[in-house]
Amino acid sequence: MHKNADKILIVDDTPAVLQAISLLLEIHGYDVITTTSPEEALQYVNQLRVSLVIQDMNFTADTTSGEEGKTLFYQLRELNPHLPVILITAWTDLEQAIELVKAGAVDYIAKPWDDQKLVNTVQNLVALGKASADADILKKQQAQRQPAQHTAQSVGLVYASNAMQRLVDMAIQVAKSDISVLITGPNGSGKEKIAELVQANSLLADKPFIKINCGALPADLIEAELFGAEAGAYTGANKQRIGLFEAADGGTLFLDEIGNLPYSGQTKLLRVLQTGEFQRLGSVKTLRTDVRVISATNASLVEQIQTGQFREDLYYRLNVIELSLQPLNQRLDDIVPLVSHFLPDRQLSLSAEKALLAHDWAGNVRELENTCKRVGVLKPEGVIEAEDFAFVSVHTTSNTLQSNTNTAKTTHEPSKQELEEAMRIHQGVIARVAREFGMTRQALYRRLDKHGVEY
Template identity: 65%
Template sequence: MTKILIVDDNVAVLEALSLLLEIHGYDIVTATSPQEALQIVNYQSIALVIQDMNFSADTTSGEEGRALFSDLRSLNPLLPIILITAWTELEQAVSLVKAGAADYIPKPWDDTKLVTTVNNLIALGEANTKNKALQQHANAFGSAKQVAQNIGLIYESAAMQRVVDMALQVAKSDVPVLITGPNGSGKEKIAELIQCQSPLNQAPFVKINAGALPQELIEAELFGAEAGAFTSANKSRIGRFEAANGGTLFLDEIGNLPLSGQVKLLRVLQTYEFEKLGSVKTQHTRVRIISATNADLASDIAKGDFREDLFYRLNVIEISVPPLSERGDDALALVKHFLPGRELSLTAQQAITAHPWPGNVRELENACRRVEILHPDGVLTAEAFGLSCEETQSQTQRTVAIEPSQEEIEAALATYNGVIAKVAKHFGLSRQALYRRLDKYAIDYKS
C-alpha cells in the first residue's frame, strides 16, 4: 500500500488529513516535528509528504517549514512534497514550489482538490518508477545485445535473450557449462560469449571437436604426445589441455566422444592431472570446461553410450539454445545481417519467419549466400529463398486459428506442471509464440 507522511504539530490536522486519505486507500504515517519526520523518511518507504510550514507556537514565518523541506530534499531529491500554508505564509510556499515542492494547499483546504492533487502525484511517481525500471531493463537488454553482436551473435527474440542473459551470468564464474541444442543453432557462439565476458577472457581459449577425433588419436589430441609415441609422431606435441592451461577448453560435440575418450577425460576433470602419450611425467592443468552437444545425453546414459559420472562433471550449469523454428524474429534479423542493405518483400519476410529452418542458423546462412549469388539485385521475394508463399499462408492461417484464452493457457500450465514445451505443443504453438501470450496476459510461468 502507498505510504504518505503527514507532518504537522496540530493533532487535529493530523487526524483530519489521515482520515481523509485513508478513506481513499492510502497508508498514513504522521509526525509532529521535523526531527521525527526526517527519521521516518530515512527508515521507511514514503511515496509523498504533506508538511506544515510552522511547528512552534506563535511562529508564522514559515522558516521551520523551509528548513524541513530542504532536509527532506537532501534525503530524497525525488520525494514529492505538498506544503500546507496559511495565507501569511503564501509567499514562502510559492518560493518553495519554485524550488521543487510539488504543490501547496491553503488552510482550510478543499478535500476534493487535496485528494485529486495527491492522486495525481502518486500516479506520476509510480509512472516515473515504472519508466525508470523499463529504461534500466532496456539499457541492460541493449548492453547484452551489443556484447552478443560484437562476437557475431545476432538475435531479436525473447527466447534468445534469455539464453544470452544466462550466458552472461555464468560467464562470471569458472564452473563447467554444458550448452545443448540442435546443430547450427549457435552453441559455439554462446561458448564464445561466455569466454569473452569471463575473467579468463585474456587467457587461452582452445576449441576441439570431440566427436571428430579418431579413437586412436584421442589421447594424443587431448594430452599431447612425445616423439616416437606412435608411428607418425616425429616430434613432441602439446595437447589441448596443455594449450588451454589457465584458460578455457571448449569441447564441441561432446556427446560423440567414444567411451574410451570419456574415461580419459573424466580422469583429468577429477584430478587435474594427465600424462602425455609416451611419457611417465605427470602434468597439472587448470582449465575451465565448456562443452556442447546436440545429443540427448540422458538417453545416451540410459543406453550406456555416455558415462553418467562424466555428465555430472560437465553439466554443472546447462544452457539450452532453442532451434530457429522457435525464434522466428531471429530468422529475419539474421537475414538482414547476412544480406545487409537488401530489401525484402512482405511475403519474403513472412516466409522467412514461418519457415522451420531445420538446419537452423547454418541453413539460413547458406540460403542467404545462394540468394546473394543468384539474386544480386532487386527486392528479394520468398521464391528467391526457395520458400513457398502457400506454405507461409498455411502457417499464418494455423497461427491465427489457434488463439488460446488466458484461462485456457493457465489450465494447460497446471495440467502439464508448467512445462512450456508441452503447453506450446498442446496449442500447436512454438515456445516463442507461447511466451508472447504469457507476457501479454501477465501469466507467471516461473513460479
C-alpha cells in the same frame, strides 16, 4: 567455525543423514545448520544468510511421494528465488531425477551419496553464488581500467527473442565464475557463439581459448589431440605432440560435440577435471594443468548415459551449469534480424518474411546463413521475394504438400476443438500451430484467447 563461513542448511528427517553430511561439510569449512522440520527450515532461510540448501523429499514416516519436498522447495523459492537447492533422496530412477531438476533444483543427489561429488557440487554452487553477488562490485572496480562487458553482438550473436536474451544474460552471469559449463542445442543453433560469449566475459578473457570439435576427428586421434602424445605412441607419431590441455593451460578449452568423445577419452577427461592431472599417450609422466572447460553437444547425454555410451560422473562434472539453446523455429523473432545481419542493406517483401517464418529451419542458424549467402549471389540487388529463397529441403515433396495445405487452411476459421488438437499434436509450440493454420502467431494468439484455449 569462522563466523563468516558460508552457511549450508540441511533438511532431512533422518538424524544420521544430518550428522553425516554435516560432518562432511564442516570438515571443508562450511557453517552447517541442520533441521528435521520444513517449517523450521523456512524460518532459517528467512532469518539467516543461507548460501545453499540440501533438502530431503520426504519428512513423514512411510511417505515416498516426494510431495512434502516439492512443497518445501517452492516455499524456499518464494522466500529467495536465487537460493540454490540440492535435492537428496533415496530415489535412484534417472528420469525422476531429471523431472525434479527441471522443477528448478540445481542438482540431485541420490542416497547413498558420493562424498566427493557432494562436496564438489556444494563448492561449485557456492562459488557461483559468490560470483553473481560480486559481479556488480567487480564491474565497478574495473570500470575505469577496461571497457564494459562484452555484448552478445561483439561475438557475432544476433537475436531479438526473449528466449535468447535470457540465455545471453545467464551466459554473462556464469562467465565470471570458473565452473564448467555445458551448452546444449541442435546443430547450427549457435552453441560456439555462446561459448565465445562466456569466454569474452570471463576473468580468463585474455588467456588462451582453444576449441576442438570432438566429432570432427577420428576416435583414435581425439585423445592425442586432448592430452598429447610421445614420439612413437601410435603409427605416424614421429615426434612429441603437445595436447590441447597443455596448450590451454591457464585458459579455457572448448570441447564441441562432447558426446562423440570415446569412453576411454571420457575417463581421462574426468581425471583432468577432478585432479588437474593427465598423461600424454605413450608416457607415464604425470603433467598438471589448470583449464576451465566449456563443452557443447547436440546429443542427449542423458540418453547416452542410459545406454552406457557416456559416463554419468563426467556428465555431472561438465554440467554444473547448462545453457540450453532452442532451435531456430522456436524463436521466430530472431529470424528477420539474422537475415538483416546476413544480408545488410537489403529489403524483404512481406511474402519473403512470411516464407522465412513458415520454414522449418532444420539446419537452424547455419541453414539460414547459407540460404542468405545463396540469395546474395543469385539476386545481388532489389527487393527480396519469397521465391528468391528457393528453400532446399530433403523433404521437398512433403514440404510442398504442407505449403499447399497451409494455403488451403488460410481461409478456414479453426474451431476450439481444432485448436486444442493442434496444440496437443505440436506440444504447444506456437510457431508450428500457426503454420498448421496458415496464420501469424499474433492471429493464433487472438483465436486461442477467443476460445479460451490455454497456451
